Amino acid sequence: MSSFTTDIETKLIHASTNGKVERKTGAVNVPIYLSSTFHQDSFEEFGPYDYSRSGNPTRQALEDTIAELESGARGLAFSSGMAAISTAFMLLSAGDHVLVSEDVYGGTFRFVTQVLTKLNIDHTFVNMTDLQAITDAVQPNTKVIYIETPSNPCLNITDIEGVVRIAKENNCLTFLDNTFMTPLYQRPIENGVDLVLHSATKFLSGHSDIIAGLAVAKDEELGEKLAFLQNAFGSILGVQDCFTLIQGIKTLSPRLKQSSDAALQIAYYLHDHELIEKVYYPGLRYHPGHDIHNKQASGSGAVLSFRLPNKETAKAFVDNVKIPVFAVSLGGVESILSYPTTMSHAAMPSKERELRGITDGLLRLSVGLEHVNDLISDFDQALKIASQKVNIVSSAN
Numbered sequence: 001m002s003s004f005t006t007d008i009e010t011k012l013i014h015a016s017t018n019g020k021v022e023r024k025t026g027a028v029n030v031p032i033y034l035s036s037t038f039h040q041d042s043f044e045e046f047g048p049y050d051y052s053r054s055g056n057p058t059r060q061a062l063e064d065t066i067a068e069l070e071s072g073a074r075g076l077a078f079s080s081g082m083a084a085i086s087t088a089f090m091l092l093s094a095g096d097h098v099l100v101s102e103d104v105y106g107g108t109f110r111f112v113t114q115v116l117t118k119l120n121i122d123h124t125f126v127n128m129t130d131l132q133a134i135t136d137a138v139q140p141n142t143k144v145i146y147i148e149t150p151s152n153p154c155l156n157i158t159d160i161e162g163v164v165r166i167a168k169e170n171n172c173l174t175f176l177d178n179t180f181m182t183p184l185y186q187r188p189i190e191n192g193v194d195l196v197l198h199s200a201t202k203f204l205s206g207h208s209d210i211i212a213g214l215a216v217a218k219d220e221e222l223g224e225k226l227a228f229l230q231n232a233f234g235s236i237l238g239v240q241d242c243f244t245l246i247q248g249i250k251t252l253s254p255r256l257k258q259s260s261d262a263a264l265q266i267a268y269y270l271h272d273h274e275l276i277e278k279v280y281y282p283g284l285r286y287h288p289g290h291d292i293h294n295k296q297a298s299g300s301g302a303v304l305s306f307r308l309p310n311k312e313t314a315k316a317f318v319d320n321v322k323i324p325v326f327a328v329s330l331g332g333v334e335s336i337l338s339y340p341t342t343m344s345h346a347a348m349p350s351k352e353r354e355l356r357g358i359t360d361g362l363l364r365l366s367v368g369l370e371h372v373n374d375l376i377s378d379f380d381q382a383l384k385i386a387s388q389k390v391n392i393v394s395s396a397n
């Protein structure tokens with residue numbers, strides 16, 4: 001299949017079966033191999049699988065799928081995005097140093113600041129939108145530059161090829177969390193990144209049902225090192241969740257495209273609303289890094305953030321909006337509204353949060369598959385109520 005399939009939309013459908021139906025039965029889906037162990041034919045010769053922590057055919061179908069979608073050499077499926085990310089960091093050794101996006105995902109921030117430090121692996125947070133700042137922060141023991149682009153929740157854009165260039169000049173690896181874009185819109189390995197990471201809990205599975213993580217290594221050697229760590233830690237994805245994720249990946253393109261189209265309309269609507277102080281969305285022409293993003297990604301994604309004047313107005317909006325669920329997470333078929341201050345970024349001290357623009361009025365929206373007109377009408381009525389809150393607050397003062 002891969003020899004004549006070029007478009008990712010076709011790969012999304014057929015990569016898991018490698019373009020073929022299952023040989024024994026003609027099943028069009030990858031079977032769920034619920035087997036912890038595998039019989040070996042002879043004393044001397046072992047088959048391709050021995051024990052499911054080390055390898056399982058259903059998991060392998062998923063791992064091969066994500067490797068093909070990301071143009072990498074080796075894919076690995078983990079029990080969560082954080083399992084993939086933390087295992088990737090275990091490629092480092094005591095005494096090493098990492099550069100990390102300053103607005104990195106809260107769980108990654110927690111791992112870097114509270115776990116890596118115990119292992120004597122040091123870090124510096126840098127503004128990854130500033131290539132000079134990255135160059136200046138590199139130390140002799142820097143081994144990895146860790147990027148998230150667009151970042152969470154302010155959608156800051158990092159120039160992937162610019163960072164790869166700095167990494168190569170300094171003998172570092174580059175890791176990139178591609179959760180927001182997915183390989184449909186952004187394939188960082190094609191820009192020279194060494195390791196791509198995913199919370200597959202989000203857009204890849206797409207239905208707010210499973211927790212899953214994926215990693216893709218650019219080359220076999222790095223893939224082999226990571227596979228060793230995956231087996232050593234044992235934080236593999238269970239086969240039933242592997243199956244669910246394979247099915248989710250098949251519908252990624254129509255889901256993400258519809259949600260992204262709606263996100264752009266909502267971003268313009270919010271931008272024009274007088275109560276909204278700021279909208280963060282890479283698809284907006286004036287968004288910082290818009291041109292860099294368009295150079296390295298083919299879509300703007302379905303996540304945007306917007307700032308209300310304060311906590312009271314943000315709360316009034318959340319209390320009165322009817323369609324989105326109010327929850328952590330993103331990337332589901334339902335729109336998900338979240339409050340980064342106490343949700344995704346609760347692990348970050350308030351001073352660090354404010355520095356990153358995560359103010360008390362900031363809300364993040366992951367646009368689902370509801371009709372965009374319904375979402376905008378819903379926001380409109382909730383913002384009217386939130387506006388009255390501002391007036392009450394100011395007249396009380």
Ligand SMILES: *Cc1c(COP(=O)(O)O)cnc(C)c1O
Nearest residue numbers: 080081082105177179199201212
């Ligand atoms: C959710 C998320 C993670 C963590 O993934 P889990 O599957 O929740 O462990 C990492 N990075 C980003 C950008 C995320 O949104």
